[in-house]
Amino acid sequence: MQTIQDKIGHFPRQLEDESIYILREVAAQFERPALLFSGGKDSITLVRLAQKAFFPGKIPFPLVHIDTGHNFPETIEFRDWLAKETGAKLIVRYVQDSINQGKATEESGKYASRNVLQTVTLLDTIEEFKFDACIGGARRDEEKARAKERIFSVRDDFGQWDAKRQRPELFDMLNGRIAVGENVRVFPISNWTELDVWNYIKEEKMEIPSIYYSHQRQVIERDGMLWADSEYLNKEADEIPFEATVRFRTVGDMTCTAAVASDATDIDVIIEEILSAEISERGARIDDKRSEAAMEKRKQQGYF
Amino acid sequence: MDILRIATAGSVDDGKSTLIGRLLYETNSITKDKIEALESASKRKGLDFLDLSLLTDGLIAEREQGITIDVANIYFSTPTRKYIIADTPGHVEYTRNMVTGASNAKVSLILVDARQGVVEQTARHLSIAAMLRIPKVIICVNKMDLVQYQESTFNAIKDSLSELVAQTTFEGQEISFLPISSLYGQNITQKASEMPWFNGNTLLGELEAFEYASTLAHAPARFPVQFVVRPMTEAYHDFRGYAGKISSGTFKVGDAIRVLPTGQESTIATIEKFESKLDQAIAGDSVTITLSTDVDISRGNTLVLASEENAPALKDFSAQVCWLDHTALSPGKTYLLQHGINTTKAKISQITERLDVATQTSTQGVDTLKLNEIGTIALRTAQPISADQYAANPANGAFILIDEFSNSTVGVGFVK
Numbered sequence A: 001m002q003t004i005q006d007k008i009g010h011f012p013r014q015l016e017d018e019s020i021y022i023l024r025e026v027a028a029q030f031e032r033p034a035l036l037f038s039g040g041k042d043s044i045t046l047v048r049l050a051q052k053a054f055f056p057g058k059i060p061f062p063l064v065h066i067d068t069g070h071n072f073p074e075t076i077e078f079r080d081w082l083a084k085e086t087g088a089k090l091i092v093r094y095v096q097d098s099i100n101q102g103k104a105t106e107e108s109g110k111y112a113s114r115n116v117l118q119t120v121t122l123l124d125t126i127e128e129f130k131f132d133a134c135i136g137g138a139r140r141d142e143e144k145a146r147a148k149e150r151i152f153s154v155r156d157d158f159g160q161w162d163a164k165r166q167r168p169e170l171f172d173m174l175n176g177r178i179a180v181g182e183n184v185r186v187f188p189i190s191n192w193t194e195l196d197v198w199n200y201i202k203e204e205k206m207e208i209p210s211i212y213y214s215h216q217r218q219v220i221e222r223d224g225m226l227w228a229d230s231e232y233l234n235k236e237a238d239e240i241p242f243e244a245t246v247r248f249r250t251v252g253d254m255t256c257t258a259a260v261a262s263d264a265t266d267i268d269v270i271i272e273e274i275l276s277a278e279i280s281e282r283g284a285r286i287d288d289k290r291s292e293a294a295m296e297k298r299k300q301q302g303y304f
Numbered sequence B: 001m002d003i004l005r006i007a008t009a010g011s012v013d014d015g016k017s018t019l020i021g022r023l024l025y026e027t028n029s030i031t032k033d034k035i036e037a038l039e040s041a042s043k044r045k046g047l048d049f050l051d052l053s054l055l056t057d058g059l060i061a062e063r064e065q066g067i068t069i070d071v072a073n074i075y076f077s078t079p080t081r082k083y084i085i086a087d088t089p090g091h092v093e094y095t096r097n098m099v100t101g102a103s104n105a106k107v108s109l110i111l112v113d114a115r116q117g118v119v120e121q122t123a124r125h126l127s128i129a130a131m132l133r134i135p136k137v138i139i140c141v142n143k144m145d146l147v148q149y150q151e152s153t154f155n156a157i158k159d160s161l162s163e164l165v166a167q168t169t170f171e172g173q174e175i176s177f178l179p180i181s182s183l184y185g186q187n188i189t190q191k192a193s194e195m196p197w198f199n200g201n202t203l204l205g206e207l208e209a210f211e212y213a214s215t216l217a218h219a220p221a222r223f224p225v226q227f228v229v230r231p232m233t234e235a236y237h238d239f240r241g242y243a244g245k246i247s248s249g250t251f252k253v254g255d256a257i258r259v260l261p262t263g264q265e266s267t268i269a270t271i272e273k274f275e276s277k278l279d280q281a282i283a284g285d286s287v288t289i290t291l292s293t294d295v296d297i298s299r300g301n302t303l304v305l306a307s308e309e310n311a312p313a314l315k316d317f318s319a320q321v322c323w324l325d326h327t328a329l330s331p332g333k334t335y336l337l338q339h340g341i342n343t344t345k346a347k348i349s350q351i352t353e354r355l356d357v358a359t360q361t362s363t364q365g366v367d368t369l370k371l372n373e374i375g376t377i378a379l380r381t382a383q384p385i386s387a388d389q390y391a392a393n394p395a396n397g398a399f400i401l402i403d404e405f406s407n408s409t410v411g412v413g414f415v416k
Helices: A004-008 A013-029 A041-054 A073-086 A095-100 A118-129 A194-203 A267-276 A294-300 B016-026 B032-044 B060-065 B092-102 B120-132 B151-168 B203-209
Strands: A033-036 A063-067 A090-094 A133-135 A152-155 A183-186 A215-222 A225-228 A242-247 B002-010 B072-077 B081-087 B107-113 B136-142 B174-179 B222-224 B227-229 B241-245 B250-252 B256-260 B265-273 B276-278 B280-282 B286-291 B302-305 B313-323 B334-339 B342-356 B361-364 B374-386 B398-402 B409-415
Touching: A013 A041, A013 A133, A013 B002, A013 B227, A013 B241, A013 B286, A033 A041, A041 A073, A041 A194, A041 B227, A063 A073, A063 A118, A073 A090, A090 A095, A090 A118, A095 A118, A194 A267, B002 B016, B002 B092, B002 B120, B016 B072, B016 B081, B016 B107, B016 B203, B081 B092, B081 B203, B092 B120, B107 B120, B120 B151, B120 B313, B120 B374, B136 B151, B136 B203, B151 B174, B174 B203, B222 B241, B250 B265, B265 B280, B334 B374, B334 B409
Parallel strands: A033 A063, A033 A133, A063 A090, A133 A183, B002 B081, B002 B107, B107 B136, B136 B174
Antiparallel strands: A152 A183, A215 A225, A215 A242, B072 B081, B222 B302, B227 B241, B241 B286, B250 B280, B256 B265, B256 B302, B265 B276, B265 B286, B313 B374, B313 B409, B334 B342, B334 B398, B342 B361, B342 B374, B398 B409
8 A cells, every 4th residue: 555655755865965055155155145034944944954054063144034024923933943943143124114214115905915025124134234145945846937046046236136137057056156236046945846845844853833733723714715813914894703723834924825724733744735735835825816927026126 | 766857958839838737737746726827827818728838938028928038947746756847948049048957957858849840959959968968868759739640750850860869979878759749648648549650658658767877976986175164162173074065976984085186185084964974975965074184175175085086187178168148259268167166267278169050060260159059169277177077977077157247157168
């Protein structure tokens, strides 16, 4: 009989070796790199890889969190714990500050989200600390514009991505040379899939925020999906919160990531759920549904 | 679990994106929400079939023009393998992106339109596959549905390509021909009943069965030092480790090593990966090595086994190059040469020949190489590089050329 393990296979360790190689190149080629940390499973994986790349030394760059103020409290708690646990330096900058300074304007209406506004705060943070490389946990299997991006992605003064002017990337030679004002976004887990990340978390016995596992939560139903009830969600009169058993497959802001009904309390069941899911990971991200090219447009503006 | 990397190639409209879409569709790798998005996008375009190419053409400019501009990396798995497909552009303008996608591939899928037969792009793609020494090339004769599934059409294409293949094939490269229809899914994962005359495997069958010998693990051992780990903490006060990814061969604890280019010798004390200590590490492993004696080593040095032949220190050498930039290569100009993680200045002294990819013949005495052209150059570097011949050790025989002013990667070279 086929076991679950046969079905999911094992994590291909080659991917870990490649990611560690990329992280070491970042540390060697750049003067002021940073790791963009959201508290989600992909950036947690990056932190683990960075730990491995420089062990027994410490992670030689700070973790940077662009806090929208609309995060799940469980994620923030986890973020602070992980920074302490790894001894990495944590820098937090707030979207609220960008709004207060008049640099960003809060969206209005039922679907209001701060996801797009993050770009403003991110670009300001890059300028404040003069970061020349920002490591991100984006994966090419998530979204079709991301599928096109290089591992070292050069961004101009305004953080803009120009798909037509990407550098050829040959074998594993990474060219991180940039002009003053430019920066590089680096994606060490480009070639991992959602399943690879989960298999890795499992095999490495990594801690992840509790909201990835099944729990009871007040939610509302909107567009056929379950949304965590919070003060940040602009609810309509007929959207009445109720309690449900849910978990999150992907973690972004409370206003743009939907929950899935699930009883999965351990990682094997999570992996099984993903294998049989009819909806892709980003299907639970309302921000991607704004238009067919939502992600590409955000990336052109400097989004990571 | 192993990973098989594949690159597609073919002219515009040969159906590469559709082929990949079909592979994903038939291996149940597309979720319902994505199929629904495809259905509505296909309808909006006024099509009466599912446009699978919309799955991979992710950029606005691509959908607008209906062509692939840049490499998309696509993933799917079967119970035996994880597959990474680089869906690369066919348009001649974007050949450099094709080279980008193909540089790590073990299998090249070259598409030919059954109605058009062999065109210049087919020859170009074949020479790139040969230049990169991709171990397996599958020539997919697509759109067989539009030529009434005729065996004679398939054979005519096979015959005319075989002549070209005979001129480009190198030792160890496997080449096969496959008649398919991506649009209707014939010979992709299921045998086509319309082509009973073809008794070969389906595309997925060929991919699943392909075993490539891991030649890199048996090549001479090379370990470029990427990063020196010196924690200087209480627990690891005197720790000095050399971190890097083994590019070829095998290193074991106790092996006598030599440092290139300085020639100093020492012995491997430990091979470490995070909290575990290993007895040995092979090509592809990212590890940290410590030595039994204090040796002056920094980023860019290469460790080799003292018992094996050194990688030669090259300063004046010749290489095959593929030019990747709009500004042509001109002799006399200085570029930055990056070999692995090492960078040095390099001057191109001469272009000795240019390859005509359509005829596989060379022209001598040329003075420029333009975008997407392939040629042989003589060059001299400021510092020697510890490189092998690409043919003998691909992991240590390639380099890129970088423009000093624009910082762009402008060329890729293969040490002859």
